[in-house]
Amino acid sequence: MSTISSTAITWFFACKTTDVPHNGGVCIKYRDEQIALFYFSRSNSWYATQNLCPHRRQMALSRGMTGTHQGEPKVACPFHKKTFSLADGRCISDESECSLTVYPVRLEDDRVYIGVQTGVEADMQVTVETL
Amino acid sequence: MKIVVIGNGMVGHKFCEKITQKLGTNTARIVIFGEETLPAYDRVHLSEYFAGKTAEDLSLAPVDWYASQGITLYLGDPVHIIDRQQKTVTSLKGITETYDFLVMATGSAAFVPNIAGTDKKGVFIYRTIEDLELMKSYAPRASRGTVIGGGLLGLEAAKALLDLGISRTSVIEFAPRLMPRQIDDKGSFVLQHKLQSLGLQVLTGKNTSAILGEETITGLAFSDGTSLDTDMLVISAGIKPRDELAAACGLETGPRGGIVVNDLLQSSDPSIYAVGECALYNGMIYGLVAPGYEMAEVAATHIIASYTEKEPVKSFTGFDMSTKLKLIGVDVASFGNPFTPPDQSHSIVMEDSVSGVYQRINVSQDGKYLLGGILIGNADAYNMLLQTCKNNIPLPANPADVLLGPRNGGAPSGAGVDALPDEAVICSCESISKAAICQAVEAGHETLDAVKKCTKAGTCCGGCTPMVKDLITATMKAQGKYIRNVVCEHFDYSRQELLDLIKVKSLRSFDEALDHYGHGEGCEVCKPVISSILASLWNDMILAKGNDTAQDSNDRYLANIQKGGTYSIVPRIPGGEITPEKLIVIGTIAKEYNLYTKITGGQRIDMFGAHLGDLPAIWEALIAAGFESGHAYGKALRTVKSCVGSTWCRFGLHDSVSYAIRIEERYRGLRAPHKIKSAVSGCIRECAEAQSKDFGIIATEKGWNLYVCGNGGSKPQHALLLAQDLDSETCIRYIDRFLMFYIKTADPLTRTATWLNKLEGGIDYLRNVVVNDSLGIAESLETEMQSLVDSYKCEWKEVVESPELRKKFSHFINAPEEKDPTVKFETLREQKKAADWK
Numbered sequence: 001m002s003t004i005s006s007t008a009i010t011w012f013f014a015c016k017t018t019d020v021p022h023n024g025g026v027c028i029k030y031r032d033e034q035i036a037l038f039y040f041s042r043s044n045s046w047y048a049t050q051n052l053c054p055h056r057r058q059m060a061l062s063r064g065m066t067g068t069h070q071g072e073p074k075v076a077c078p079f080h081k082k083t084f085s086l087a088d089g090r091c092i093s094d095e096s097e098c099s100l101t102v103y104p105v106r107l108e109d110d111r112v113y114i115g116v117q118t119g120v121e122a123d124m125q126v127t128v129e130t131l
Numbered sequence: 132m133k134i135v136v137i138g139n140g141m142v143g144h145k146f147c148e149k150i151t152q153k154l155g156t157n158t159a160r161i162v163i164f165g166e167e168t169l170p171a172y173d174r175v176h177l178s179e180y181f182a183g184k185t186a187e188d189l190s191l192a193p194v195d196w197y198a199s200q201g202i203t204l205y206l207g208d209p210v211h212i213i214d215r216q217q218k219t220v221t222s223l224k225g226i227t228e229t230y231d232f233l234v235m236a237t238g239s240a241a242f243v244p245n246i247a248g249t250d251k252k253g254v255f256i257y258r259t260i261e262d263l264e265l266m267k268s269y270a271p272r273a274s275r276g277t278v279i280g281g282g283l284l285g286l287e288a289a290k291a292l293l294d295l296g297i298s299r300t301s302v303i304e305f306a307p308r309l310m311p312r313q314i315d316d317k318g319s320f321v322l323q324h325k326l327q328s329l330g331l332q333v334l335t336g337k338n339t340s341a342i343l344g345e346e347t348i349t350g351l352a353f354s355d356g357t358s359l360d361t362d363m364l365v366i367s368a369g370i371k372p373r374d375e376l377a378a379a380c381g382l383e384t385g386p387r388g389g390i391v392v393n394d395l396l397q398s399s400d401p402s403i404y405a406v407g408e409c410a411l412y413n414g415m416i417y418g419l420v421a422p423g424y425e426m427a428e429v430a431a432t433h434i435i436a437s438y439t440e441k442e443p444v445k446s447f448t449g450f451d452m453s454t455k456l457k458l459i460g461v462d463v464a465s466f467g468n469p470f471t472p473p474d475q476s477h478s479i480v481m482e483d484s485v486s487g488v489y490q491r492i493n494v495s496q497d498g499k500y501l502l503g504g505i506l507i508g509n510a511d512a513y514n515m516l517l518q519t520c521k522n523n524i525p526l527p528a529n530p531a532d533v534l535l536g537p538r539n540g541g542a543p544s545g546a547g548v549d550a551l552p553d554e555a556v557i558c559s560c561e562s563i564s565k566a567a568i569c570q571a572v573e574a575g576h577e578t579l580d581a582v583k584k585c586t587k588a589g590t591c592c593g594g595c596t597p598m599v600k601d602l603i604t605a606t607m608k609a610q611g612k613y614i615r616n617v618v619c620e621h622f623d624y625s626r627q628e629l630l631d632l633i634k635v636k637s638l639r640s641f642d643e644a645l646d647h648y649g650h651g652e653g654c655e656v657c658k659p660v661i662s663s664i665l666a667s668l669w670n671d672m673i674l675a676k677g678n679d680t681a682q683d684s685n686d687r688y689l690a691n692i693q694k695g696g697t698y699s700i701v702p703r704i705p706g707g708e709i710t711p712e713k714l715i716v717i718g719t720i721a722k723e724y725n726l727y728t729k730i731t732g733g734q735r736i737d738m739f740g741a742h743l744g745d746l747p748a749i750w751e752a753l754i755a756a757g758f759e760s761g762h763a764y765g766k767a768l769r770t771v772k773s774c775v776g777s778t779w780c781r782f783g784l785h786d787s788v789s790y791a792i793r794i795e796e797r798y799r800g801l802r803a804p805h806k807i808k809s810a811v812s813g814c815i816r817e818c819a820e821a822q823s824k825d826f827g828i829i830a831t832e833k834g835w836n837l838y839v840c841g842n843g844g845s846k847p848q849h850a851l852l853l854a855q856d857l858d859s860e861t862c863i864r865y866i867d868r869f870l871m872f873y874i875k876t877a878d879p880l881t882r883t884a885t886w887l888n889k890l891e892g893g894i895d896y897l898r899n900v901v902v903n904d905s906l907g908i909a910e911s912l913e914t915e916m917q918s919l920v921d922s923y924k925c926e927w928k929e930v931v932e933s934p935e936l937r938k939k940f941s942h943f944i945n946a947p948e949e950k951d952p953t954v955k956f957e958t959l960r961e962q963k964k965a966a967d968w969k
Binding site for chain 2: 006010014015019020021022023024025026027028029032034037040043055057058059060064065066067069070071073074076078079081083
């Protein structure tokens with residue numbers, strides 16, 4: 001998350017904190033994009049990544065099981081159980097797999113905001129079109 | 132000290148690895164000249180380049196490894212002059228380097244037989260990644276391919292052609308059989324048939340006389356007057372040592388090529404060494420990687436010894452050419468002496484032309500020792516046989532047992548890894564002994580990965596990994612270590628231990644289990660395990676109590692995710708019996724939601740392509756028509772299949788449908804370590820295929836026979852008879868006990884067949900527990916099962932009736948009415964199918 005420069009970030013309202021199950025994910029629609037949002041209740045942490053699993057290009061990560069790998073938060077894709085770090089987006093179970101885009105998450109009371117970059121949006125546009 | 136290495140292949144690279152390991156970096160100055168433009172790569176697995184591996188995957192070390200070791204690497208620049216007086220080498224590009232020691236690791240080139248027309252377009256040799264790239268770019272033009280050479284490399288090349296999509300591929304061998312140097316006539320015959328059944332044409336005893344075509348190859352002519360059309364030819368007829376440089380500077384070479392070396396790998400000039408396929412030792416060229424590595428080790432040791440003026444500790448004494456590989460999916464192995472003459476030995480041969488297996492072992496005349504052998508079609512026994520042969524381990528009283536296993540119901544004889552001596556070489560590529568592996572385990576390297584990293588065993592061809600695993604287990608057992616079979620990094624318990632603990636503490640959620648017995652946040656391994664245990668103990672609604680996100684992803688949405696991210700729906704159809712009215716309901720719903728329908732293998736109907744958000748409405752309609760969940764998404768009881776039985780069938784002994792329905796309704800929704808399938812057949816004709824199920828029932832004149840622990844799937848296994856001629860009530864009591872015992876003791880994701888295979892005492896032990904109640908737990912098993920039966924509820928009914936649970940079934944949390952717009956369908960035979968993924 002730290003790699004995204006804070007100056008270029010647009011924050012959009014995603015959902016209420018109560019909309020997200022504990023220790024699981026939901027899918028957020030932002031314009032024509034899909035973002036997976038995860039809540040870890042034990043550490044009270046929020047993470048957001050692209051919803052698309054790069055392995056077979058399936059919109060499925062928000063439905064995956066979350067957990068940790070040696071303390072690092074991760075999600076497992078429902079299709080083939082590839083696991084991705086929610087901290088930096090890299091594929092933990094397969095070094096040769098592409099990484100996920102990760103987004104910063106901010107809370108204001110019970111409102112969850114996700115930060116997107118103008119440049120990032122442009123990239124995502126391309127991703128969706130090539131589906 | 133300055134060492135120049137000519138050649139950057141596998142053996143040249145291994146030499147550098149050995150010398151830097153032994154000396155430390157920067158003690159010697161090392162310069163390598165390589166002819167190819169790529170740094171050393173794994174030539175053994177070259178054909179995997181076509182199966183999707185990249186040059187990078189195959190490379191043995193990244194380019195910066197050489198720099199980090201202080202090694203200068205010149206690539207794409209072969210040495211072309213050696214001046215032995217001045218002790219210098221000069222490369223083609225004009226670089227001159229002096230040396231104290233020179234190591235020739237120039238390897239070999241493909242041997243190209245003297246046939247007219249090898250310069251035509253479409254003719255290739257099979258040796259380097261560059262050759263492969265040329266083949267790859269040419270292959271799309273070719274529909275027929277041919278390989279000259281039916282040896283190891285030739286068959287590898289044929290696999291490469293198949294991988295390139297050339298389905299009409301032929302192999303031409305001059306000798307009357309395939310792999311003439313490794314296997315005998317009969318073995319070759321079996322291999323040839325096996326390969327032909329896989330689509331490869333094999334022509335033996337063919338002498339190619341000409342390559343046909345103008346500029347481009349169109350075919351081959353043979354000396355017997357026949358010919359073969361082909362668009363592409365790969366020559367892989369053997370190797371020829373690269374000794375031209377050595378010969379040019381006056382080193383002694385063999386009459387048929389190869390740099391003559393002594394047992395320290397020195398050539399006729401003691402400061403020049405030769406290793407690998409360019410070296411001729413004792414009249415022999417060693418064309419395998421393992422002896423090459425051994426030569427690298429000996430040469431490195433000797434160079435260091437001469438430099439430090441110590442006695443060398445090692446010499447080369449020849450090398451066992453035993454080898455095991457998979458050729459186009461067929462196991463081929465030969466070990467020791469595969470061709471012992473009949474007057475010096477006996478051979479035991481097992482030939483099974485039905486399954487394409489040929490095994491031959493050669494036994495000493497007194498029957499005590501194994502001299503060598505050949506294994507085609509099934510080489511599982513290779514490692515053990517090789518070790519028995521190499522270490523002169525005495526054979527069992529009946530030597531055939533090592534091939535056929537003990538007969539007459541005796542206990543498995545023969546040697547496990549325990550019987551091997553310490554010096555037994557387990558990994559012959561890296562020459563790692565049993566002692567080295569055991570020491571690594573004793574030093575705390577207790578996983579396969581850790582042992583591989585520490586010893587390098589199993590890192591080259593990987594053939595010894597099963598044996599390395601056995602050694603790890605055996606060593607740990609010998610240390611008195613209980614091999615803990617823990618679920619994952621979050622729970623230091625086995626599934627069975629966790630089940631007992633959760634039961635004792637009456638824990639009801641994943642979070643509670645994690646608080647009491649785990650650490651961290653859990654993961655995709657332990658969450659489904661705990662969820663399954665909770666369901667097997669308490670049978671609570673699985674999505675309740677915040678347990679929804681601890682379910683495996685299909686359980687979380689009570690449906691099976693399919694390509695594209697839509698779901699499939701399987702209503703329960705007990706025993707496969709369904710009324711016309713219910714069939715119409717399924718048809719109506721499938722039409723309304725545009726679902727693809729297919730009959731499953733378990734006598735049910737699967738409806739595919741439902742959007743997540745439509746699942747509750749679809750189930751509302753199904754439930755209104757009297758359907759309930761089929762649990763196709765869960766590790767749970769799936770179906771109880773049945774034949775039509777005595778109600779209609781003229782052979783039927785009992786009403787198998789009614790009994791199947793009774794059993795399916797009894798165990799519906801029962802969650803277990805893995806899915807459970809069952810079937811009931813109304814007579815011995817067994818139309819319901821009950822003997823392939825986790826538990827299967829077959830009608831007899833006197834009652835029912837109960838079979839258990841069968842399995843279809845990837846490792847089919849027949850069920851075994853547990854009890855005979857049971858009445859309906861007793862049969863159900865036995866099933867209660869059997870299922871509950873399985874649920875309580877099996878490891879995660881273990882089907883009943885695998886569970887039984889691991890169970891000490893096997894089916895006899897299981898029969899004692901279930902039928903004779905040897906553990907005194909039969910009554911509690913029955914009570915526990917009855918409480919699960921009594922607490923069954925259809926989980927889809929509960930979702931449909933709960934607005935809160937229904938809300939969880941939407942794709943976008945912030946746009947619940949919208950479906951996933953990326954879902955795409957195509958049409959096939961008037962129904963839809965998921966769009967293909969990449």
